[in-house]
Amino acid sequence: MSGYSVSVALTGSGGAGAMTAGQILLDAASKAGFYGLMTRSMGPQIRGGEAAALLRISTKPISSLDDHYDLLVAFDWGNIARFAAELPLAANSLVLTDPEQGEVPEPIAVFGARAAELPMKSIASGIPGGRVNMVGLGAAAVLIGLPLDSILSVLTAQLGRKGEEVLAAATAALRAGAEAAAILPSVTKLGTAPKDGVVRWNISGNEAAGLGALKGGIKFVAAYPITPGTEVLEWLAPALDKTGGALVQAEDELASINMVIGGSFAGIPSATATSGPGLALMTESLGLAVASETPLVVVDVMRGGPSTGIPTKSEQSDLNIAVYGLHGDAPHxxxxxxxxxxxxxxxxxxxxxxxxxxxxxxxxxxxxMGQARALIGKPAESPYVAKRLVAEANIENYKRYALTASGISPMAIPGTPGNNYVADGLEHNERGTPSSQASDHQSQLDKRAHKLDAFDYGDLWADIEGDAEIAVVTWGSATGPVQEALLRAKAKGINAKMISLRLILPIQPAKMAAALKGVKKVLVVEQTHSEQFHKFLRAHYDLPKDVAVISQPGPLPIRPAEIVNRLAAWK
Amino acid sequence: MTVQTPLTHQDFKSDVKPIWCPGCGDFSVLSAVTKALAELGRPREDIAFISGIGCSSRIPAYTKVYGFHGVHGRALAIAAGVKLARPDLTVLAAGGDGDGLSIGGNHFMHACRRNVDMTYIVMDNQVYGMTKGQASPTTAPDWCNSKLTPEGTGISPVEPVRLALAAGANFIARGFAGNPNEVARLILEGINHPGFSLIHVLSPCVTYRPEQRDWKQAVHASDATPAQLIAEAMHRLASDDGFTTGVLFAGNRQAFMPPRRNLATIADLERKFAS
Incomplete structure (x- = not known):
């Protein structure tokens, strides 16, 4: 219970419309001026599986799901046992259930929340074209205090194209649900929407990654579809097409990464997106990009592993392969x-x-993050865009891999007269000619390591908040729950500092040492089974003697309460 | 004003000394490539020459154009990336039978059907030379001289030109390293033909397959005009002995190239996120 947010879960079998209802609820919250977050939990089925839209709507920006849901609206109970663990409820939470669907099943009843019946199916069947999810949505809106007008305006915008009948049916079902909710027990209500004048964006992490690639200057993408990274590509395909770039679907990840290498070699900033299994296939060629000094970006939207693992659910367990997966000494x-x-x-x-x-x-x-949608303030402009050091034409005795002070050497782009060279994955001399000589290997290894080590990454290497003798060190999507936990801990008189690493490689020992100055205790928070991040920190950074770890595999998200409890136990 | 003298094939040769064995067929292919590029008449910087791994894949370094010597089997993917990102460049790819048809077999099939405008030279010697003499996908099933397969592979070999035809390549030719002038002509034709062109070159390995010296007696120039219909080419290749040289198929499929459009700015795209 945060006091500034309400959490709602909408569940049902695939086809019941839980996702659609969730999406409309989030859009309506945005229209009404709230912030919010929606993640989705889905089974592997293409159609007909279980689905849950998990929302948190808030009067201020939020970075994490809450510990439990205030309201669970179940359109039906199909396959509920598979994901009940992802729907934690508290004693004062309310479960809204359709009497036609039978008793509240044990995996949900066990939470001990209040339950109330709403004959959603029967109400919907009384309205021509009426759907269960709209009835449930109307009830949910009234229960959490979201103005019905905001939902109606979203419906009008989204269903207007489908004709008046469709819109009228949806509107009638929504209103019927809202009226029926008047006699239901109350749940936590939303506060007043902030009138902060901040333009809201409604964006998913995958769309944001695609936009980031585009804004950074990516013009060419080659890719192979894979869950849950595909939406990065699906957003980029039309975006690149409209802005003078191109996206090509490759035959596999081996091809996509090598097409990207080709595009970049040809002078065009290039990228791809994938998930763990695809990253594994790409690692040999990532080594080629290191050796040939070819810039490129791979967005890995991590999912549960190893192997095919849990494609639709989250985990942070690709850290090891991303850091250590390349053969040879391959700084990246x-x-x-x-x-x-x-x-x-x-x-x-x-x-x-x-x-x-x-x-x-x-x-x-x-x-x-990738498949979650958030209502956020419009992101500020970032100054970072692709700017490659390229060779001018006709350099006498051009050396592609010249040893320079920075370790970065001017790259000749095909089409530039006089500087033709052959990029090579074989170890080479400064000119690029293959060489197995010890001295060339040593100097090129030094060069490739030095250019990364000597570069100034500024303050972006980590997000650091607060100052205390306790530090929570985390990364990636585990950061959201940590931020929320630290706010709650502060309210309880527990101060802790957060260090959330953005730059995993190359390591930043001096900056980390400064960040950990005065810190006596460290809590590591991550979402892996084998404490990959903790071990990574141990290998590369000096941590204080007192270190605790919260490390749990996916798909269950890390809840802020768990972090607060651990900090409280320390105190 | 300076008068540009046309580049000769020597202008396309680098000063890097090939690692190939004396007598290797790949020397002739190198000559054929430089000859074809000289005749093409484009500036050296407008040509990209991409390869994978193996003896023959060393070839870009021996030329004087932009090149990429990548990892085993992925030459066609890099080459496609170069061409798709920079349609203005002339793109060549090269490699051996193992690189192109075994580890790179999937890319071979998809490069044929994708039909990006580029020319792929396969130097086929029916053996892995760089790893010291193992059977490749084009090796006969009863070749027993490899320690890895001492009783032969027992597997039917791949016929690259038939595979290419079935997969949709738009231009298919076969040459013999012993006739570099013909190979040069075929490469030039391949470059000038739109879409994906396969130049299959029988290029003997004198070290591990010395019997391939006899290929010069086996090869014979095609006496037919190039087939333009797939069915006709299929029919001819069904009875081909694998030693017919010349253009075997010249199709008319349009090359694949995504259009480049400027219909919106990034700011236009961003507005869709605002609610």
Whole structure:
């Protein structure tokens, strides 16, 4: 219970319209001036599986789901056991159930929440073309205090094209649900929407990553579809087409990463998006991009692994392969967005870094951010755009891999007269000619490591909030719950600092040492089974003696309360 | 004002010394490539030459154009990326039978059907030379000289030109390294033909397949005009002995290239997120 937000879960079998209702609710909240977040939980079925729209609507910007839902609207109870664990309820939560669908099932009843009946199906059947999800949505809106007008305006905008009958049916079902809700027990209500004049954006993490790539200067994308990364590509395909770029669907990830290498070699900033299995296929060629010093960006929207794992649900367990997966000594960039809006910023920054440093950048997003939608303030403009150091024409005795002070050497782009060279994955000398000599290997390894180490990444390497003797060190989508937990802890008199790493590679020992100055206790928060992030920190950074870890695999999100409890136990 | 003298094939040769064995057919293919590029008449900087891994894949470094020597099997993917990102460049790809038809087999099929305008030279010697003599996808099933398959592979070989035809390549030719002038002509024709062109070159490995020296007796020029219909080419290739040289198929499919349009600004796209 945050006091400034209300959490609503809408569930039903695939086809019941839970996702549609959730989307409309989020859009309506946006219209009414609220902030919000919606994630989705779905089974692997293409149609007919279980589905839940998980929303939190708030009077101020939020970064995390809450500990529990205030209202659960169940259109039916199909397959509920599969995802009941993702729908935690408190004693004063309300379960809205259709008597036609039978008793509240055990996996939900066990939470001990209040329950109320609403004959959604029967009400819907009394309205020509009426649908169950609209009845439930109308009830939910009244219960949480969201003005019905905001939903009606969304419906008009979205269904207007489908004709008056469709709109009239939806409107009637919505109103019927709203009227029926008048006699239902009350639930937590929304406060007053902030009149902050901030333009709201309604955007998913995957769309934000696509936009970040585009704003960074990406003009060519080659890709292979994979859940949950596909929406990055589906957003980019028309976006690139409209803005002078191109997206090509490749035959597999081996092809997509190599097409991207080709596009970048040819001078066009290039990128792809994938998920764990695709990243695994790409790793050999990421090594090629390192060795040939070809800039590119791979957005990895992580899902549960290993192997096919849980394609539709989130986990942070690609950290190891992103950091250590390449063979040989292969310095590269790993950048991790830590919020939905940061999917935009971090991806845009990754394009800038990859191009500036002529090396591949892996952006580690995940399903929880990628497929979640947020109502956020319009993101501020970021100055980071692709700017590659290119060679001018006709350089005498041009050396593509010249040893320079920065480690970065001017890259000749095909079409530039006089500087033709052959990019190579074989170790090479400064000119690019293959060489197995120890001295060339040493100097080129030094060069490729040095250019990353010597670069100034500024303050963006991590988000640091607060100052205290306790620090919570985290990354990626685990950051949201940490931020919320620290606010709640502060209210209880527990002060803690947050360090959320955005730049995973290259490591930043001096900056981390400064950030940890005076810190006596560290709590690591991450979403993996084997504490990948904790081990990564142990390998590369000096941590204080007292370290605790919250590390749990997906798909259950990390709840703020768990973090608060751990901090309280420490105190 | 300076008068531009046309570039000769020597102008397309680099000073890097090939790693190939004396007598390797790939030397002739290198000559054919440089000859074809000289005749093409485009500036060196407007040509990109992409390869994978293997003996023959070393070829870009021996030329004086922009090149990329990538990883095993992925030459066609890099080449497609270059062409799709920079339609103004002339793109060549090259490699061996193992690189193109085994580890790169999936890309071979899809490059044929994608039909991006580029020219792929497969130097086929029916053996993995760089790893010291193993059977490749074009090796006969009863070739027993590899320690890896001492009793032969027992597997039917792939016929690259038939595979290319079935997969949709728009231009298919076969040459013999012993006749570099013909190979040069075929490469030039391939470059000038729209879409994906396969130039299959029988290029003997004198080290692991010395019997391939006899290929010069086996090859024979095609006496037919190039087939323009797939069915006709299929029919001819069904009875082909694998040693017919010349243009075997010249189709008329349109090359694949996504259009470049400027219909919106990024700010226009961003407005869709505002509620």
């Amino acid at each position: 960039l790993v950048v991790a967005p830590n919020s939905i809006s940061d999917c935009l910023y971090a991806t845009q920054w990754a394009v800038y870094l990859a191009e500036a440093l002529q090396t591949p950048a892996i952006v580690l997003s995940d399903q929880a």
